[in-house]
Amino acid sequence: MPFPEQTAKAFTQEGIEWLNPNQYGCYGIFRSGAWIYVGKGDIRTRLLAHLNGDNPCITRQKPTSYVAVVTANMDREEKNLISELTPICNQKVG
Numbered sequence: 001m002p003f004p005e006q007t008a009k010a011f012t013q014e015g016i017e018w019l020n021p022n023q024y025g026c027y028g029i030f031r032s033g034a035w036i037y038v039g040k041g042d043i044r045t046r047l048l049a050h051l052n053g054d055n056p057c058i059t060r061q062k063p064t065s066y067v068a069v070v071t072a073n074m075d076r077e078e079k080n081l082i083s084e085l086t087p088i089c090n091q092k093v094g
Contacts, residue, residue: 002084003028008065016051016066019044026077027068028085029058035087036061040074057089 003026009015011029021044029037029050037058039046047066050058071077082090 002081003067003069006067008067011047011051011063011066013048013051016044016047019047021045023070024072024074025068025070026074026081027066028081028087029063029066031062031064034061035085036063037089038078038081038085038087039090040078043068043070055089061088
């Protein structure tokens with residue numbers, strides 16, 4: 001099952017910094033027509049790290065937006081999302 005229906009947020013400093021710290025779950029980074037990366041952890045911290053270039057593959061793909069879901073089942077949810085969405089920068093599950 002994909003991310004719950006929601007309005008995508010801008011993958012920018014301002015678009016990420018409004019998030020509260022310590023919200024754990026899964027997130028998906030994308031641009032029009034392509035999922036780039038699906039990850040898990042402290043959503044705000046991880047998105048800011050990606051925005052600041054911690055993963056060259058994400059940076060090369062020029063993401064524009066992200067979505068996220070707070071969940072206690074991060075491991076399972078991340079694996080399901082990677083399998084379903086096949087993001088460019090992390091297609092391997094597990």
